[in-house]
Amino acid sequence: MGGDIDMKLCKRRKNRLRVKNGFKATVAVLLVSGLTISAITFEKEVVHVQAASSEAPRVKAELGSVIALENGDFENPTVTRSANWQTFDANTVPGWQTTASDNQIELQKNNLGGITAQSGTQWAELNAYEVSALYQDIPTTPGEKVRWQVYHRGRYGMDTAVVEFGAPGNVMIQQAEMVDGNEAWGLYTGSYTIPIGQTNTRFQFRSVSAAGGNEAIGNLLDNIQFATQSILDVTGTFSAPSTKMQKSVNYTVRAANMGGMPAANNTFSVKIPVELTYTPGTLSSANTVVTGENYDATTRTLTFQTGTIKKGVAIDVVIPLIGAEVTSAATPDTSVTYNDENFNDETYTADGMDDSVAVTSNEIPTITGEEETILQPNEDFDPMSTMTAQDEEDGDLTAQIQVASNNVDTSQSGIYEVIYEVTDSDGNQATFTRTVIVEEGPVITGDSPTRLNPNVSFDPVSTMQATDKEDGDLTSDIKVVDNPVDTSQPGTYEVLYSVTDSDGNQATFTRTVIVTEAPIITGEEETRLNPNVDFDPMSTMQATDKEDGNLTNEMKVTSNNVDTSQSGTYKVTYEVMDSDGNKAMFTRTVIVTEAPVITGKDTVTLTQGDLFDVMDDLQAADKEDGDLTAQIVVLSSNVNVNVPGTYTVIYRVTDSDGNSTMFIRKVIVKAIVNPVTPQSIVIQPDVSTSERASEKTVLPKTGDRSSLPTGVAGLAFLALSSLLFWHKK
Known part of the structure; x- marks a missing residue:
């Protein structure tokens, strides 16, 4: 606990240590x-x-060698x-x-x-x-x-x-x-x-x-x-050289063990001077334990105990004090009794070297200014006008004046109060109350705000009247001081009027004129549709108005001739009206695009085993995109050229607008027809046969030709072979 201490300090304090009689x-x-x-x-x-x-015996304790x-x-x-x-x-x-x-x-x-x-x-x-x-x-x-x-x-x-x-x-x-x-x-x-x-x-x-x-x-x-014995060096220091009345200042008592043995049973006594006050229970320490606090208000003596203080260690106890009387030097009187740890035969007393603090007066600041202020109706009122604040210690505090309350309304005649506050650096506060009288004057009345549609005429004196309690009707005396209204430009304008009664009291009136804006319709200006798709004319369309907000639900379709079954360009027109009667129109162009076209043979006939090019003879074209042949895709194909039958190939092509076209091709695969050999031929020796035998015959599929004698020879060879085979058996 505590920090190391400088042993050199022992030399200058050795005569301040004494041993109690006992x-x-x-x-x-x-x-x-x-x-x-x-x-x-x-x-x-x-x-x-x-x-x-x-x-404890009577022993002289001096700070010698440690x-x-x-x-x-x-x-x-x-x-x-x-x-x-x-x-x-x-x-x-x-x-x-x-x-x-x-x-x-x-x-x-x-x-x-x-x-x-x-x-x-x-x-x-x-x-x-x-x-x-x-x-x-x-x-x-x-x-x-x-x-x-x-x-x-x-x-x-x-x-x-x-x-x-x-x-x-x-x-x-x-x-x-x-x-x-x-x-x-x-x-x-x-x-x-x-x-x-x-x-x-x-x-x-x-x-x-x-x-x-x-x-x-x-x-x-x-x-x-x-x-060697423990020797405590005790000092007391204030956190500031001076304090003010009713303001706090800390007094720190430090005890440093300059001897050899630990100091134990340390009991401190601090006599508080009459110029300072102490609040019991406010002692504190960051480096030791403080116990047994007692404050005797009669003797103004504070006593307390601390933990053991080892050799070379210092402890600090903070005593908060408050200025009670003005003085140039308030000095506490501190002492401590203690003994060496575990040795009760000798008790020592160390007198503290106590610091002093000045206690100065703590005057509250003062506020000065007009106590009563008279204003004309609608006259500007600066609540800080004429007000100043001074403090004995802080000097000029005018800039720190706060208006705590101000209900002055110069548009309404009557008596008002303005309350001011100022606080000095010590926390002392001063207040001041100012009476403000607003006299009666003429009164201007009229329409405000006034809403105008764009480009309409505006008469600035319409609806305006002026009256005075003494003078009566002063409408004819109203003057238009400023009129910036331009109805060709939407916006908010202010028209300023004034009138003066016979007492010189002037009244002003500000009229707000709002030139409204027409609503706005937004949405797609050009919409591209694929053939035969559904078209919602309200899609993407919105209508807003500066005053009315969202008017989308009020928007009407005034014209719509869109036919998605027919490619072409169409127009859709819209209209919306705000609460001021301002209308907005909008025209939307709708383009119904054309789908691409696939051309080619819709039926292809093949012989079993032939090669088949699925893209053969196909082309695709689009009105906007041109040649799309390369974009043709085969969606399905079940063609098997090795198996006779009828098959289907489905194609599709899509243009840049997303329009798709399908094309279906039928593929027929025919079987191969094999040559047929007669099982038996009966040869008739007649002229007609001989004549026919001289004619050429086309053989099925092969395209080869043969003469009758050759056929007869073949048949004879076959018959002879059969005979020999039978005879052999």
Whole structure:
């Protein structure tokens, strides 16, 4: 907790530390080489060696040389092994040395065997791999009184170790014997006065015995102190050199331990000066725990306690205060009583070096201006006119004036109030109320707004009248101050009128004139349709009007001669009217496109086995796209030239408008007719046969020709062969 402090600060504050008067009752006092020890009962009912007293003695505490050992709670180096223990070479353990032959120091951490460190998260085990001692050699000043403490614990049962002091290389003088079980940490404390001539002192812990008989296990040590007394340096500083009445300022009390031992039981007393006030329960600290707060309003004394302050650490406690009386210097009075941690024989008091703060007055700002303002009807009113604001500390605050309320309506005669506010940098607020009187004047009335259709005539004085309470009818005195209306251009215009009564009161009137716009019809100007498709004349069509919004449902088709069964160009006309009677027309061109044409033989006859070109003789043309032959696609074809039959081929072509044309071709595959040989021929020897035999005969399919003698010879050869075959059998 807190940050490190500069030890050099000790020198300039050493005379501000004192020890409270008290009485000492010593129990079983023993003097050994300047050491005072006594037996007491610890809260765990373990007998320890510790200095003890019931009241603090009268001892002069001065800031001399600070003696302190290093790394007393064994937090460095860090144990990283998952087993929760680790041995280190003594050269890597800050401050500590060992008598072990292997020069190893064993550190352990929380949860090893269910043990929790007494301070921090780690501790040391004296019996690392052998029975040994841990020690530090510390430069000391002869005659200095040193406090010491150590927490000891058994590992597996009752372990014993001794505390020994002396000059390095000389015989160590035993200061205490530590005997503890493994259930809790035992505390041992004492005081030691450095002997004459001993400028270096060895502070040593030596293992004597350990439960279980294993020389590598036993005697745990933690939170070791060997140091001169704690010395607190106390300062108080304000967060600002001055504050204002009823404004807060923080007073921070800092206590820095410039001595060696931790400072404990720190009780602070801060007397609050009458020029400042404190609100109980508002103490805070970011680096220590604050407890026991009490504020005595009669004595104006605030007391509280803080946590232990270790050597080289500073703590800060913030006390919020509020300015109560004007003064050039309000100074708190701070002191703290404390003792060395675990030593109640001496109680110290440190007086604080307290800062001062000035408390200045906190005047509220002032607002000045017209308290009553008279206005003519419709006169412009600037609520900030004549208004100013001043503050004693902030100066001119006119720019910060806020109009909190303003209901002035100069078009209506009457009495109004305007309320102003201004706040200075301290949060002080001032208010001001201004009365505004609007006198009565003439009144102009008329039609507003006025809506006009495009290009109509506009008379600016139509419907306008003026009257006055005293003068009566002033219509004839109305003047048109400005008239920008142009009915040829749709838009919103303002016509300004004025009239003045006999008292000079002027009235103005602004008339809004709206020249309306005709609606607009939008949609496809040219629509292309394929033949015979459905046509919705309202498709893509919309009608909107600036005033009426969407008029699509009001749109009418006034002409429509579209016939999608006939290609050609048609016209569709539309009309819509808005609520002002303005009409809009629209003409749409509809083109019914022509489909492409496929030409070719619709029937093709093939002989079985012939080749068939499915695209043979086909052509496609379109009126817009021209030749589309290359775009012809075959949708289906079941032609099999090897099987006689009638087949169908279906073709399609599509033009750029999406129009498609189909074409169906019938394909006939005829069977091959084979030649026929007669089974028997009867030859008649007559003239007619001979004559016919001389005629040529065309053979089926082959186209070959033969003479009768050749046929007769063949038949004779066949008959002879049959006879020989029968005879052989």
